[in-house]
Amino acid sequence: MPRLSPNTWCAxxxxxxxxxxxxxxxxxxxxxxxxxxxxxxxILTGFIVLGLAFLLIGWExxxxxxxxxxxxxxxxxxxxxxxKKPLILGAAILVYPxxxxxxGFLLSTILLLALSLRLMEYRGWPGSLIIAxxxxxxxxxxxxxxxxxxxxxxxxx
Amino acid sequence: MEGLLQGFVVVLTPLNxxxxxxxxxxxxxxxxLPGIGPIGAMALLLSATYTLPPSTAxxxxxxxxxxxxxxxxxxxxxxxxxxxxxxxxxxxxxNQMARKGRGGSALFIAAIGSFIAGTIALxxxxxxxPLLAEAALKFGPPEFFAIAVFGLIVLSQLxxxxxxxxxxxxxxxxxxxxIGLDVITGRPRLTFGTISLQQGIDFVPIAMGLFGVAEVxxxxxxxxxxxxxxxxxxxxxxxxxxxxxxxSAGPVIRxxxxxxxxxxxxxxxxxxxxxxxxxxxxKLSRNPKEFGQGAPEGVAGPESANNASAVGAFVPxxxxxxxxxxxxALLLSAxxxxxxxxxxxxxxxxxxxxxxVIASMYIGNFMLLALNLPLVGLFINVxxxxxxxxxxxxxxxxxxxGFAVNNSVVDLWIMLLxxxxxxxxxxxxxxxxxxxxxLVIGPMLEDSLxxxxxxxxxxxSVFYTHPLSRYLFLFAGVIVLTPALLRVLKKKPASGKRSxxxxxxxxxxxxxxx
Numbered sequence: 001m002p003r004l005s006p007n008t009w010c011a012x013x014x015x016x017x018x019x020x021x022x023x024x025x026x027x028x029x030x031x032x033x034x035x036x037x038x039x040x041x042x043i044l045t046g047f048i049v050l051g052l053a054f055l056l057i058g059w060e061x062x063x064x065x066x067x068x069x070x071x072x073x074x075x076x077x078x079x080x081x082x083x084k085k086p087l088i089l090g091a092a093i094l095v096y097p098x099x100x101x102x103x104g105f106l107l108s109t110i111l112l113l114a115l116s117l118r119l120m121e122y123r124g125w126p127g128s129l130i131i132a133x134x135x136x137x138x139x140x141x142x143x144x145x146x147x148x149x150x151x152x153x154x155x156x157x
Numbered sequence: 158m159e160g161l162l163q164g165f166v167v168v169l170t171p172l173n174x175x176x177x178x179x180x181x182x183x184x185x186x187x188x189x190l191p192g193i194g195p196i197g198a199m200a201l202l203l204s205a206t207y208t209l210p211p212s213t214a215x216x217x218x219x220x221x222x223x224x225x226x227x228x229x230x231x232x233x234x235x236x237x238x239x240x241x242x243x244x245x246x247x248x249x250x251x252n253q254m255a256r257k258g259r260g261g262s263a264l265f266i267a268a269i270g271s272f273i274a275g276t277i278a279l280x281x282x283x284x285x286x287p288l289l290a291e292a293a294l295k296f297g298p299p300e301f302f303a304i305a306v307f308g309l310i311v312l313s314q315l316x317x318x319x320x321x322x323x324x325x326x327x328x329x330x331x332x333x334x335x336i337g338l339d340v341i342t343g344r345p346r347l348t349f350g351t352i353s354l355q356q357g358i359d360f361v362p363i364a365m366g367l368f369g370v371a372e373v374x375x376x377x378x379x380x381x382x383x384x385x386x387x388x389x390x391x392x393x394x395x396x397x398x399x400x401x402x403x404x405s406a407g408p409v410i411r412x413x414x415x416x417x418x419x420x421x422x423x424x425x426x427x428x429x430x431x432x433x434x435x436x437x438x439x440k441l442s443r444n445p446k447e448f449g450q451g452a453p454e455g456v457a458g459p460e461s462a463n464n465a466s467a468v469g470a471f472v473p474x475x476x477x478x479x480x481x482x483x484x485x486a487l488l489l490s491a492x493x494x495x496x497x498x499x500x501x502x503x504x505x506x507x508x509x510x511x512x513x514v515i516a517s518m519y520i521g522n523f524m525l526l527a528l529n530l531p532l533v534g535l536f537i538n539v540x541x542x543x544x545x546x547x548x549x550x551x552x553x554x555x556x557x558x559g560f561a562v563n564n565s566v567v568d569l570w571i572m573l574l575x576x577x578x579x580x581x582x583x584x585x586x587x588x589x590x591x592x593x594x595x596l597v598i599g600p601m602l603e604d605s606l607x608x609x610x611x612x613x614x615x616x617x618s619v620f621y622t623h624p625l626s627r628y629l630f631l632f633a634g635v636i637v638l639t640p641a642l643l644r645v646l647k648k649k650p651a652s653g654k655r656s657x658x659x660x661x662x663x664x665x666x667x668x669x670x671x
Contacts, residue, residue, distance in 0.1 A: 006585035007322065014325055021332055024347050033615030036607045038339040038346050042332070049328035056321055085377045086580065093370065093573045097566055109556065113549050119377050120545035139553055147205055149561040
């Protein structure tokens, strides 16, 4: 598989997102120049963004000297530790809102924080869990009690 | 003058005074800490200000914004790590001065320069903002549409990633801004059948995700580093010598005016102003070779410029209700959450907010001077907090802040997804600033475009017949076309020498395209 430049990757992602958006926007009434309706700007902008994304892909395609760098190893003067850690944390972040609803704020946040502390190599698992618990409890009392933020209690409720 | 006095009455109440001090302190703190900037800090604190009066909350947020400009210099000078992007230039000479034992002097020059620049810029803001607000009362939808387009076009040129990439990000921001209830008819659209998206995509979770969560993911990717080398400074070493003071005076004054003017332009004005000031000072200096080796002008000019630009950015916000930079976009959000409608009518409808914020900045300037120099040791100790402990705490604050804005799990989803998107865009070398601003300006842009077309019965010449809109569109066209024309003109004489390869030309396709 040929390696794609960062710009091409981004343009492909934006195109995909815009196509989904346009599929939804297509249902909206467009109106006309005299009386632009609620679909006027979304459809117009959607097509413009799609055009720009294709233009960027074309630009990259016809310029073979485009830089095709490895995103996680050669950046920032070799200071990257690879893609695994952000990938694991990203996955945890995606799961978090579901856990937040079902397990509640305290449990889900303690787990997420402990994982991120461990991934960032602050302490081992026991230390990370203790620090995560302390920080989360402090936040819970500060925001939940003092500022009356209504956190879901989950299985602890 | 009467309005400003009223502002001082507002800010000198005990509650507002305490929150101005708190804002200045927090601003310095986030300026010192690399990773969490004023946008993240303001977004996190938004939910904590719901119970406060609007003027109090906005006074604190303004303090955070301009305070962060002060704080950024401390880390640049003493650790060679810029706390804020606008302090990158200060590293060049500030850290060199510190290495030569003149760290205290560099800190003093930065603080005094920031204070003088802040005061000069505030005087300009005090006189300019009401005048512009009065003029803006005569603006109609075509003018507002032209201002929005002009702002986004200028931003796309200045975001440093080239036109094509910037336009793509602007487009993405506008697409996101259209989700939810339609501004004119009140009908829901693009909600994908969910009720939760009817409220639209709020700017605050997006900003927290793009600037806060993305930074956490970025740090997760970095290798764990050892302790930072911090240059120690004693209080008695703070005063600069006579030569340093004399060499700094001119750059401070020039930086003040340059910074203020740059602040009026859309985009990362604070960063641009520092580079402009540094270049200007090097050109004017009798000893240009000293730049990069510890020239006091290299600290005084850029530090004054970034503070003045932060104040300058309040002009379009307070008088037109249009934010030209991400931090002022967050201030706009804060205003709206607190029921304050920003725009030309703000000065008439809420003089307490308008003048209170301006007056608080005068007082905040003194507070920052008093805070920054004696407490430099405290801020340096904060800097010693390991990043791998700090970032999970920031993640927690983002989660709490993102949820607390509307007590909504959808907002939490949006914030976390925006964080992942921000990280990916960072890896792909795309700047998110145009996206963020387009998301904020989007509703105004759509509203004014549709109103203009309805009023003119679909006649596009409405944007040409209104003088301000005509000149803004012409100016925007010039801004877009000039770099391309210059590139073509530069290419022509070299067309005979095509054999030499130029690998750097395609460094960024967006820039080549623009």
